[in-house]
Amino acid sequence: xxxxxxELREAQFLTQLQLxxxxxxxxxxxxxxxxxxxxxxxxxxKKLATALGIAPGELVTDAAALSAARRRPRHxxxxxxxxxxxxxxxxxx
Numbered sequence: 001x002x003x004x005x006x007e008l009r010e011a012q013f014l015t016q017l018q019l020x021x022x023x024x025x026x027x028x029x030x031x032x033x034x035x036x037x038x039x040x041x042x043x044x045x046k047k048l049a050t051a052l053g054i055a056p057g058e059l060v061t062d063a064a065a066l067s068a069a070r071r072r073p074r075h076x077x078x079x080x081x082x083x084x085x086x087x088x089x090x091x092x093x
């Protein structure tokens with residue numbers, strides 16, 4: 001959560017003060033969350049997500065898990081040739 005908030009805030013070129021104002025929270029709240037001193041409640045997560053224009057889940061997603069998910073290959077569809085080849089191999093077996 002800590003790394004995510006800072007990453008998302010900086011990606012939008014926002015200062016801690018600007019985010020705090022947009023989310024209607026105290027600037028110290030942003031500082032404490034980013035430094036890992038507090039864990040925000042759902043109300044605060046919702047305010048931050050709204051201010052950043054993202055879904056609340058994007059704030060609480062573990063950065064390592066997100067990074068791993070991005071490295072996983074996407075589902076790909078087989079080409080017609082792949083399907084034909086596979087069918088011949090099955091028929092031959």
